[in-house]
Amino acid sequence: MFDIAAVAVTIAIMITMYRAIKGPTIYDRVLAGNAIGTKTVILLVLIGFVHDRPHFLDLAVVYPLINFIATIAFLKYREMGRLD
Amino acid sequence: MDIRTIIAGVFLGIGCFFIIVTAIGIVRFPDFYSRLHPAGKADTIGQALVLIGLMVYEGFSLISVKLLIIVIFIFIASPTATHAVAQAAFLKGVAPWKKKKRDKK
Amino acid sequence: MIDVMLLLIIVVCAIFALFMKDLLSATIILGIYSFIMATIFTRLNAVDVAFTEASVGAGITSVLMIAALSRTKRYEYHYTKLQRRKPSALFLKVISLLLVIITGAVLVYGTIDMPEFGDPEAPANKHVSPRYIAESEHETSEKNIVTAVLAGYRGYDTLGETTVIFTAGICVILLLRRRINT
Numbered sequence: 503m504f505d506i507a508a509v510a511v512t513i514a515i516m517i518t519m520y521r522a523i524k525g526p527t528i529y530d531r532v533l534a535g536n537a538i539g540t541k542t543v544i545l546l547v548l549i550g551f552v553h554d555r556p557h558f559l560d561l562a563v564v565y566p567l568i569n570f571i572a573t574i575a576f577l578k579y580r581e582m583g584r585l586d
Numbered sequence: 587m588d589i590r591t592i593i594a595g596v597f598l599g600i601g602c603f604f605i606i607v608t609a610i611g612i613v614r615f616p617d618f619y620s621r622l623h624p625a626g627k628a629d630t631i632g633q634a635l636v637l638i639g640l641m642v643y644e645g646f647s648l649i650s651v652k653l654l655i656i657v658i659f660i661f662i663a664s665p666t667a668t669h670a671v672a673q674a675a676f677l678k679g680v681a682p683w684k685k686k687k688r689d690k691k
Numbered sequence: 692m693i694d695v696m697l698l699l700i701i702v703v704c705a706i707f708a709l710f711m712k713d714l715l716s717a718t719i720i721l722g723i724y725s726f727i728m729a730t731i732f733t734r735l736n737a738v739d740v741a742f743t744e745a746s747v748g749a750g751i752t753s754v755l756m757i758a759a760l761s762r763t764k765r766y767e768y769h770y771t772k773l774q775r776r777k778p779s780a781l782f783l784k785v786i787s788l789l790l791v792i793i794t795g796a797v798l799v800y801g802t803i804d805m806p807e808f809g810d811p812e813a814p815a816n817k818h819v820s821p822r823y824i825a826e827s828e829h830e831t832s833e834k835n836i837v838t839a840v841l842a843g844y845r846g847y848d849t850l851g852e853t854t855v856i857f858t859a860g861i862c863v864i865l866l867l868r869r870r871i872n873t
Binding site: 503504506507510511513514515517518520521527529530532533534536537540541543544547548551559560562563566567569570573574577580581 | 598656664
């Protein structure tokens with residue numbers, strides 16, 4: 503059950519990769535990157551359940567945080583033109 | 587089969603459906619602003635459904651509390667990030683999509 | 692199945708990050724690459740490595756690259772056809788290709804001697820690990836074996852690493868400090 507779900511999420515990541523590569527504007531790529539980052543969290547949790555080692559969850563708690571920081575830093579750069 | 591496993595499977599199925607629909611939507615929608623809809627809403631609900639399914643499977647323990655924390659964080663962070671992307675794009679002047687007249691069939 | 696798909700995504704990411712003319716897009720794609728790579732590390736049961744890869748690769752590195760791009764230009768320098776045809780440019784290209792091929796060949800040659808993944812007869816599993824498992828609590832009075840190895844047996848190593856990271860942090864702060872516009 504969990505491995506089927508994990509494969510489904512991986513397929514979703516592969517489909518989203520198309521937009522991350524092709525995306526006409528830079529914002530499309532940021533959006534796709536954000537979506538892939540949050541899908542990776544789900545994939546990580548599912549892999550933890552497949553291996554029957556749910557303490558992988560500690561990693562999954564930190565993942566969305568990192569993803570969020572990267573996205574916000576990027577957008578700050580695009581808005582201000584600088585990071586300081 | 588345990589009833590809890592069945593409920594978890596149903597949640598997982600619906601969640602995976604939402605996630606794949608999100609991916610297709612991000613690829614197929616015509617412009618940036620319409621792509622915000624799958625990325626902001628459907629993605630969040632799909633992930634929440636998958637994690638709730640896992641919570642039902644796990645029962646009440648420390649693991650399900652951690653899963654709950656992830657769900658809450660994703661519910662806050664994902665729409666915020668999407669909103670920030672939309673605002674940045676709008677301020678930089680990404681033009682919204684309009685239906686083109688069919689000149690060449 | 693998942694492994695093959697994840698590795699496929701990694702290869703696609705790497706190839707398209709190379710071909711991007713827009714360096715910001717390449718940074719985003721490298722961030723995705725790091726996330727998938729961390730998932731692969733988790734799949735191989737190396738959670739601490741995955742932790743480092745996710746926080747350093749996807750978090751810090753993309754922020755630092757964006758900071759670097761904000762000080763330089765966003766697009767790659769575009770050579771004209773005339774510049775590309777010059778003999779010196781061709782010579783540089785050939786030399787760099789040769790260097791890359793030689794380095795790759797040496798790295799691949801290094802992996803030949805390595806024992807198979809998860810081999811119980813490997814020297815690392817036969818000599819070092821049992822000693823750490825048996826003695827680490829007695830010798831360092833630390834219950835977590837990973838912590839005992841990192842902060843006890845390899846204490847000086849970790850001290851050096853921390854110094855390097857601290858220096859890097861100071862450099863980043865110096866580079867990014869607020870300047871008065873003149």
